[in-house]
Structures are given as C-alpha cells and as structure tokens.
Amino acid sequence: MSIPRHSVRRLRARSAVAAYRGFTLLEMLVVMVLLSIIMLAMVSAMRSAGQSSERVDARLEMQDEDRVAERFVRGALGRISARPLSGTPLQSTLPMGAAPQSDSGGPPVLFSGTPNQVSWVGVLPARYGAGGRSYFHLGVESAGQGGGALVIRYAPWNDQPEFPDWGSASSQVLMTDVTGIALRYENDRPQNIDANSEWEDTWGHADRVPASVVIAIQRGSRSPLEWAVPLWPLPVSRPGGLLSGEDVIGGGSQ
Numbered sequence: 001m002s003i004p005r006h007s008v009r010r011l012r013a014r015s016a017v018a019a020y021r022g023f024t025l026l027e028m029l030v031v032m033v034l035l036s037i038i039m040l041a042m043v044s045a046m047r048s049a050g051q052s053s054e055r056v057d058a059r060l061e062m063q064d065e066d067r068v069a070e071r072f073v074r075g076a077l078g079r080i081s082a083r084p085l086s087g088t089p090l091q092s093t094l095p096m097g098a099a100p101q102s103d104s105g106g107p108p109v110l111f112s113g114t115p116n117q118v119s120w121v122g123v124l125p126a127r128y129g130a131g132g133r134s135y136f137h138l139g140v141e142s143a144g145q146g147g148g149a150l151v152i153r154y155a156p157w158n159d160q161p162e163f164p165d166w167g168s169a170s171s172q173v174l175m176t177d178v179t180g181i182a183l184r185y186e187n188d189r190p191q192n193i194d195a196n197s198e199w200e201d202t203w204g205h206a207d208r209v210p211a212s213v214v215i216a217i218q219r220g221s222r223s224p225l226e227w228a229v230p231l232w233p234l235p236v237s238r239p240g241g242l243l244s245g246e247d248v249i250g251g252g253s254q
Helices: 005-019 025-079
Strands: 117-124 132-141 148-156 170-176 182-189 199-200 212-218 224-230
Touching: 025 117, 025 132, 025 148, 025 170, 025 224, 117 182, 132 182
Parallel strands: none
Antiparallel strands: 117 132, 132 148, 148 170, 182 199, 182 212, 212 224
C-alpha cells in the first residue's frame, strides 16, 4: 500500500517545522531566572571582594598612620629639654592640682604631664617649619562628628618660663579615630629604695623630667597601641653639656 504523494509532502513539512521550532515561553522564563540567579551571585561575589579590598587598604593606611605618628612622637618627645628655669616658682611648671616637689632642691624645668596630655620643650625637625627648639603639647582633641584625633601642637621657643596659649599654636593631626589616651610617667628615683622605678599618672617632680613616658592609645574597636618613649635630655640642657655633631639645636644656646 503506497502513501499518497500529498501526504508525504505534509509529513515532511511537519517534520521540518518541528526541527526548527524555538523555545517555549516557559522554557525562556526558566532560563531567565537561572541567569538572574547566576548574575546575582557574581555581583555579590564581586561586591564582597571589593569591600574586602577596601578594608585591607583602610587597615594598611591606618597602620602606616600609626608608624608615622609613633616615629614623630618618639623624635619630638624623646629629645627633651631639661633646662632649669632660674627664678621660677615650682608650682608654675606643674599640672593644676599637683603638689610641688623638688627632689634635688634645684630650680624647675618646663614639663607638664597629666594622665591624658603632656607638654614639654624639645626640638622640631626643620622639615616641619622653622625647626629648632620649640614648645610641644600632645593630647586628644575633638575631630567633629563625635570622633577624636591625636594632635600635637607646637610653637617656637622664646625662653619664657611658661607654655604658650595652645589654642593659637600650630597643630598637626597625627592619628584619627582616637577614642582615648592614657599616659604614665616613669620616676627613676622612687621613694622605695628597693624599687628600680615607679610609675605615676601625673608628673609632680618639678625639678626633673621622667625617665620615660608610656602612651596608650585606643583607636575605635582595635587593640590599644602602646608606645614606650625614653626621654633623653638634650646635651645643651645640662650645665656644661657639650654638643656632638648630631646635637645642633636652633632657637637658643641652652
């Protein structure tokens, strides 16, 4: 039994149509949903990678800021002037409320240390201005929006027996996002003769400077930083002191 010729042509046409038939609407919707899920996962992964990179960059930037600030403080506070102030009352160089003490009976030096700020006379590197001997003040100040910053203020030394008005002094922000600071001062002449040294929150010895200062800084939720800065009186701060090649000081002969 033979199939009619027109039926054969109809079957061939139907086969051709079936072979080239496209996707149905349901199949397209399924594909689009799958593509959307894949794209969403890729975008989330890229965003997470970008945020991780930003956090790493911010952490590295903060670590660099820590190192620069520590280096500057060590340089400025580490080389301190212990020049006696002849004819100056002991109380005038001490923090408010501190009892005047003179262990040696000599004249006071210009140094003030409290639990949250410290003022002294040291040497400012020439690259930060005129250079030479300067008044310094280190503490935490408000930086707006409830934040704080570690700020050092400085003014040219003019051989006056008191610190200048810090509000009008030049300033430099050393660290941002500082939430707290605590300072301790090493007394290398303790009352207890069995002890090598003792630590004080407020420096009350008017006629000398501490052996070292420990500065603890809290930055946000990070672990506190702690800098131990030994204080080395400048050679020209001591009577009869001699200058070496690295001890050239501007702003006065003593």
